[in-house]
Amino acid sequence: MAIEFSERIRRIPVYPAAGGYADAAPPVRLASNESPYPPLPAVKDAIEQAIGSLNRYPDPSNSLLRTRLSERYGVPTQQIAIGNGSCDILLAAGEALLEPGAELVYAWPSFSVYPHLSAASGATAVTVPLDQQERHDLTAMLREITVATRLVVVCNPNNPTSTAVALSNIASFLEEVPPHVCVILDEAYCEFNLLEDPDSSVELLHSHPNLVLLRTFSKVYGLCGLRVGFALCGSPEMPRALDQVRQPFFCNAIAQAAATEALAHQDAVTERVTRTIAERISVQERLLALGLQVAESQANFCWLHLGEEHEEAEVMRGLEQRGVLVRGGAALGCEGALRVTYGTEHENLRFLDALEEVLLGVNAR
Numbered sequence: 001m002a003i004e005f006s007e008r009i010r011r012i013p014v015y016p017a018a019g020g021y022a023d024a025a026p027p028v029r030l031a032s033n034e035s036p037y038p039p040l041p042a043v044k045d046a047i048e049q050a051i052g053s054l055n056r057y058p059d060p061s062n063s064l065l066r067t068r069l070s071e072r073y074g075v076p077t078q079q080i081a082i083g084n085g086s087c088d089i090l091l092a093a094g095e096a097l098l099e100p101g102a103e104l105v106y107a108w109p110s111f112s113v114y115p116h117l118s119a120a121s122g123a124t125a126v127t128v129p130l131d132q133q134e135r136h137d138l139t140a141m142l143r144e145i146t147v148a149t150r151l152v153v154v155c156n157p158n159n160p161t162s163t164a165v166a167l168s169n170i171a172s173f174l175e176e177v178p179p180h181v182c183v184i185l186d187e188a189y190c191e192f193n194l195l196e197d198p199d200s201s202v203e204l205l206h207s208h209p210n211l212v213l214l215r216t217f218s219k220v221y222g223l224c225g226l227r228v229g230f231a232l233c234g235s236p237e238m239p240r241a242l243d244q245v246r247q248p249f250f251c252n253a254i255a256q257a258a259a260t261e262a263l264a265h266q267d268a269v270t271e272r273v274t275r276t277i278a279e280r281i282s283v284q285e286r287l288l289a290l291g292l293q294v295a296e297s298q299a300n301f302c303w304l305h306l307g308e309e310h311e312e313a314e315v316m317r318g319l320e321q322r323g324v325l326v327r328g329g330a331a332l333g334c335e336g337a338l339r340v341t342y343g344t345e346h347e348n349l350r351f352l353d354a355l356e357e358v359l360l361g362v363n364a365r
């Protein structure tokens, strides 16, 4: 007889992992919105140094990293939470805020982890379709907030559609959200958003104690292999609650050391963002030339619709045969679309050439 799992486990959706990890010839990995650039030399040195103390537990309060983040953003350390990736913070927030009878509001399609929050807690998920430009429809989201709402998540720029809404719209939205409802503004990709200064949302924390800005070292800092995220919170209650529901030592010593060092190299970060945005412009041009419908990207990835004449699964197969891994829309709640991370110039050309061949029906060699 098979093991019988809890109803909660049966409710939690399983997100298909990106493949290619065991391939002999490394594929062009454009499926997980990673940085194509390796860690900076100074970050590698910090990692090397941290290895020498691995016989000790890591600092459970992540104090040096929180101090550096506090200096950088002007947010008190008690209002900063660290996580084993920002996903860890999201899941902990779900656990701290949600329960059966409570409601969680988020846009759809959006980040695949949000459905876990309701499934794991037994709360009700209220999903709100994106607007015509595949951006968050904040007015429609406001309409869904009820007395039962505990948490609203806004992903800006949105994964998977790459689009962003203006911060002024988010500010007006926050004015209307009741103060007891927590709003997580998931800004995993904010550094790539040309509509705003990535630091301007931090101002909103002063007037909104219910706001949480969720950020990560996984994307622009290129440290996703180590798992570090952080949250800048409008009040100290949220970091406290997050710590209550998690195991101690959730952020390992190497990750803390690497993230602390990475923060000190903002010029290099900006330079990498500039390179990614240059790639964004050239990839976008070529996709449009192929006649594809492409969303306005403010992220390190694009979102394109294949149109009726091309089947997503077939295009994905064709790309994979040519050694290029991207994310199919079906796994993200939107069949017939692709989410493609911007890689290096070479990787992007490999993707574009492969896509062109697949769309033209050329057989793989």
Ligand SMILES: Cc1ncc(COP(=O)(O)O)c(C=O)c1O
Residues within 6 Å of the ligand: 032, 033, 084, 085, 086, 087, 088, 111, 155, 158, 159, 186, 188, 215, 216, 217, 218, 224, 227, 228, 229
């Ligand atoms: C919108 C969004 N938020 C959060 C994350 C989580 O990132 P991490 O847990 O690596 O910090 C991702 C990762 O892809 C994401 O796309």
